[in-house]
Amino acid sequence: MAATPTPTTLRFTGSKHLIQRLVLATLTGKPLRISQIRSVSHTSPGLAPHEVSFLRLLEALTNGSQIEFSYTGTTVLYKPGLITGSAAGHGAQGGVIRHEVPGVITSSTEAGDVSVDTVRTAILPVFKSFGIERDLELRILRRSNAGRDGKGGGGEVQLVFGHQVRLPRTVHLMSAGRVKRVRGVAYSTGVAGANNARLIEAARGVLNVVAPDTYIFSDVSAAPFVPAPTRENPAAKRKTGLGFGLSLVAETNTGALYSADVASPPAGGEPPEDLGRKCAFQLLEAIEQGGCVSSVAAPTLLMLMAMGSEDVGRVALGREVLGSEHVLQLARDLRTFGMSGWSLRDGDEEDSVVVSIVGKGVGNVGRKIT
Amino acid sequence: MAVSLGKRKRREVSTVESEHGELDDCDARALFQRAFEAKFQPLEVTEKLPSAPETVLLGDGFDPDDEESVISDWGGLSDDEAQVEIVKHDAMDAAGHQLAKQEQKAFMSSKPPTATPHAPSVATQAASTSAEDEAETSNLKHDLALQRLLKESHLLDHSSTKNSAVVPEGKKTMPLAHRKGIKAKAAGRETARRKEAVENGVILEKVRTSAQPQKRRERGIGAPSIGKFRGGTLKLSSHDVKSIERSRLQGGSKGRRR
Incomplete structure (x- = not known):
């Protein structure tokens, strides 16, 4: 363990895409530091309750995670631990992790969350x-x-x-x-x-x-x-x-x-x-x-493709889906977290773009970072 | 509803009246045509005969707006203009709501919904080409041949016997009859397999004699280590004699029985 070099902490600012970044950090095992979270807000600076809930959920799913907040909650330092999943003895009973999140909404919300x-x-x-x-x-x-x-x-x-x-299988979703x-x-x-x-x-x-x-x-x-x-x-x-x-x-x-x-x-x-x-x-x-994936499912699919086996996967996305803010930000964040870049070309159908992604073989293994 | 019913009735009456005239006209034309064709040669009729406009209403929910449109259509009727047949589907189709129970169950279960069984078959049919079909059939043939080879030869026998040797039930306590039954069944299976192999002309592995440790002979205290002592004489059976001779041939230490 001593031989493992401590990976550099990735730095991000702002409250946008916070959950996506936390997920990427957990999957790749890279520590990250997010600062200036709603620092301009006078009424409710720092992490929102649902974000804190998500951090607590991550802590429940992993072993050895370290989470540090600043006094106002505008900065968070997250060092991901090993993903234990529902392995026995690590907070799971009978293969089930019970984790209570206050105020679960199952319907869609006005903020744009899906049901x-x-x-x-x-x-x-x-x-x-x-x-x-x-x-x-x-x-x-x-x-x-x-x-x-x-x-x-x-x-x-x-x-x-x-x-x-x-490892997730390489996908080719073209039509x-x-x-x-x-x-x-x-x-x-x-x-x-x-x-x-x-x-x-x-x-x-x-x-x-x-x-x-x-x-x-x-x-x-x-x-x-x-x-x-x-x-x-x-x-x-x-x-x-x-x-x-x-x-x-x-x-x-x-x-x-x-x-x-x-x-x-x-x-x-x-x-x-x-x-x-x-x-x-x-x-x-x-x-x-259009495209093979709607904008709702696109981040999930693209993330899995980036983490998948070291082969080129392709997916046809609608131009608007690809150009949406969260997909572009995901591409940048994946790059920051050391995933490979995407290559784009025009698809067969009009208004569709074929995105080719080389997987990084991250797979289903948590990496203990100390 | 009652109002609309009344209205509809009135409309129908008018339709029937006007249709009468229309039909008469049609019949007359048809008659003329038949007469003409009987005398000369068949006519090439490219243009369809103008038929009576049909307004098919599906479902009960009939709204008065449509009725008005129908009436306005009626006003613009002319003989030589092909009438567009209007079929109106009601949004609230009572029968459509009653979806098959199982589909509802499949969709509303906690699992992600799966496609209906006939959907993938359509997709595969569309995807499959003749070349793929050929490859598929040859693959299937090879597969069958491989299956047959594996079944009839003893390529994998060693591992299979290994697997079968692991009988966790044997360790547990169980009624004697059960254990006997299990053994008998296994033996029967083995003989059947050998018989089948012989019939198919397949050479199987040799029957391995059970490597069970030699049973200790029951004997009382003070009894001889070999033979039977009865009536003041040590009786050695031929088996005992052979064993003594064997031990002498192989050497004392090796031939020691215990």
């Missing part, structure tokens, strides 16, 4: 092309929309990632194909199930004309009842995360997936019809962008 349904139906299938397909599960134990002020829910999910491979079916989930949490029917009708009104094989399923559940202690009544509970939303996924004949997500705003005031139509248009927009 759990989209993760399950549009992002998890992406792993299939890398040869990771068995025992993947995302169990939604309790649904919750965003809380009253747009943050904090009471949801509960379980992610089972049972298929472990040494996007044509949309053959549209599926979706409409969810109502703590509100009438009629909202679902209205969402579905509006979305189908738009989509049925272009895609006859459109089915949207409905899920009605009660709102989570979370403790909300007050001074008068310490045992008080209240319902949180009421609302409804819609997640749509279009599948092409070659297996490419496009998704769209809409949820009712926490303040309310938008009828389900408008939201349903908005979601349908959003889906059509995602389909229009």
